[in-house]
Amino acid sequence: MPTLRWNDNFNVGVEQFDLDHRHLFELLKSCYDNLTSVPPVGDFGCSLDAFIDYATDHFNEEEKWMKANNYPKFAEHLNLHDRFMTKIIEIRFDCIEGRNSLSVGILDFVKYWLTNHVWAADTSYGRFAASNSNHLRRRSYADREPSVHPTAYACQSQHAPRGSVHCG
Ligand SMILES: [Fe+2]
């Protein structure tokens, strides 16, 4: 099982996405902390929703960047994002509706997917960026459009602002 500790192997070399990835790691760590601490700290469901909201926004930004820069593996990468989001949303709704329970096993699934995705698929577009650095279109944080994730109603949080977790 890969560790959730950040190291330089996870850097893709596109600053805004490296910052996003670090924040996703922090959000997932908060999920573990909230789930396993005694007494409980915060609301675990809401901390998972904050992770899902941020991941949704991050994936959207990566996909816009790949499309704008004609990344050759765009369709393949989009499929990886979509399959993960379909799975985690299904798990989350099963928990909300009582067909499943939030657990360390669910977080381990997310950790496994996230670390492997960043290390393998995201670093691949990082190498593409490095070899095409003179032609890339950049997006700034100011260009970002906030997204509202389907799980937002669960904790009334809507989209978590960059750099903060406000419901868990
Ligand atoms: Fe990513």
Ligand SMILES: [Fe+2]
């Ligand atoms: Fe990605």
